[in-house]
Amino acid sequence: MKRVMGYCDRWSAAPGETVRFMVSCLDTDSYEAQLVRLRQPDAGPEATKFEPLPIAASLNGAHSGRYQPIPAGSFAAVPAHPALAPKGSFSLCAYVYATTPAKGRQALISTWCEKGQNGYALELDAGAALTFRSTGTLVSTGVPLRERHWYFVAASYDAAAGTVTLHQEPIAAHDFHPERAITITRAIGAPTQPLHPLIFAAHSDGATEHASAWGGRAFAHHFNGRIDSPRLAAAALDRAGLAALAATPLASTLATEIIAAWDFSRDISGEAITDLGPHRLDGTIVNLPTRAVRGWNWDGSETNWTHAPQQYGAIHFHDDDLVDANWASDFSYTVPEDLRSGVYAVHLTTPDFDYYVVFFVVPPRGTARSKTAFLASTATYTVYLNNRGRFLSTMTERYQGRVTTMDWIDALLIEFPEMGLSTYDRHTDGTGVAYSSRHRPLQNFRPTGRHWNFNLDLFIIDFLEKLGGDYDVITEEDLHTHGYDLLKPYQVILTGSHPEYDSADMLDAFETYLRRGGRMMYMGGNGFYWRIAHHPTRDGVIEVRRAEGGVRAWDAEPGEAFHSFTGEYGGLWRRNMRAPQRLVGVGFISQGFDKCSYFRITDDAKNPRAAWMFDGVEGELLGDFGILQGGAAGLEIDAADPKLGTPGHALVVGRSENHSNTYELVAEEVLIPHGATDAVINPDIHADITFFETGGGGAVFSTGSIAYAGSLGWNGFDNTLFRFTTNVLTRFRDPTPFPDPA
């Protein structure tokens, strides 16, 4: 099959700004490209016909292409320096914690070049034993390291004696595994010492003509696990000497011998690694291994790494980490001044395959071209990118209550695992994925396929197009950067269907906007749920620590609930005293994916403060129809809860009912398992359509359901939910202030 895939370097582009596109071909060397504006999702016969609008652009037409591999796998690199290639005796040591010790050769500390077969390395061999490698030399302890256990490991090369001594010593961890320290000495020849970079957690595999994660090189034998406090000295140290070499602070007795002493507890939020030694052999992490993780000496006395960084001196490397595919650019597009704001994509096609590379055209920076803005949930899109968890087993079918559906673009993700992971996945070593980046080919950021997040949000775009297309598109990524100033020009902001992830800056911006008269239509469910952190320097890279509570695919390891990027406590906003009910009146209560239901209009709908929403709306039900599993209430749903912050004056004008067995109470509501946790028996499970005024003339309208958007276009938009929602948007666009609720 001739296939093509790609990504772009920015998701938010204003007139005058340029987007670069990176493309890779599979079994072909050519493809077609066409710029389009997306106005609706590809959602089948019951939805608006999927008709991307072609846009004139110089990029349109035939292109030559080639395969571009993805250099996945993290490591840390120190540029070549003569001090890293000692001419005589030397010693190296570190604390290591292997998470897949039996997976095969894995580098720990290495100047070894696999292609050139020279340099030296401390590594794990195919039998998971500590091994010293140099040209023509392989010395192993022959005893495997245990999985998820800290060891002190060291090698001392004695040039005069022509020997290397290995030390492999388990660190006690409040358990009773019988294991002894191992020391062995073997005769070896003198290592060759070419001028190579020193790499932690991988071997260099020489120069590559393809995409490189670092230095124009390929890398191999990635290590899964943690490395803490690696050191290098120009002497053959005995055990006492190695203890001095490993000591913190650095031992003055080794002042002349120490070559390098890397301290990974420094600059945890960034990508530098710091050498405390005399040559300042600083380096960089590559492909974003996880930082702010427990080190060998973590004792539980502190769980916030910013308070005790010396206990967080480890970096956790994974062979599937990926922050940037680093593909060469194939073409670019500079947004014309007169191009309207909207959702755009470059449609890449071969005779067998098509693929969309999506981006958003925002209004000129600092301006607005409409009083209405759709806020694309780019933070949520980012953390979900390349979510492969749902394809792994029938476990997905169990909680979704239906057979998993997929297409051939989903299958790309399985065929090419190097496309990287989402924060819903686990690494190959089983640890949760804390970071996600958009700088790679993406499987689930497109107008086709399963309706979720971006794809589902196009139903809201469809709704706005139906109303005449008077809207701007803005992004959460820009909201995090620019804060309230981004929202300020707009009378009303419509969110996406599932704006689940927010930084503190994003929530602050919403709150300021609403206090100053802004209006917000929260058009989905399970919003404002998890706290995230943005990378301090890289756009489009987000961190999630799944701490304490919440419906989650993995949970943070002990002592690792604080984001590495910011030092902020992660997890649910509810755990940070900013439950979503405080902002939008409702918060996540349940999820189910087999069948969607409807809302029953409540007595609150008769309240004059809300009765205007129902002009022309007949009947007792709302949304008892829909493209997404037959109803407007479902998938992930939110309920009002005064205990969690729903304002006392909020009106619940519609409440869903009749949900199925698959709708279970969220984990944070079930402290003691009791069995009465599904919607068939538990009345707490419902979605609430909620409205309240915010003071300053502002107001909030919340749909409380992801599926809501999928019912707006039902029956060619001739339905009561469309009329109801249009009433709300029309009033929210009207500058007449809402009455002050106080």
Next chain:
Amino acid sequence: MFRFDKTRLDLAREFKANPFGEHSPDLQYLLNILRAPRPGPFHVLLINEPGRRWTLAMMEPGRPPKPTNVVFTGLAEAEWHIFRERWAALAGEECPLE
């Protein structure tokens, strides 16, 4: 302990009539058994045309799906087909309900 019982055709009838939405407790127990993760290939549906046509495929974790020749024009039809296959695997015989 709820166990699979090939004589419980009432549950098969209930599922066929209503594959999505609220189920009786016993049908929900049965579905949890049928949908339990097991070694080996499992069923997925490949989207041929959104909302119109799906192809039954088998997939092993970490491997691309292998399409079969079975094509569906409705998801309820697909659910019933897969239910019968899983029933037969546990019962050792075809589900007598067509």
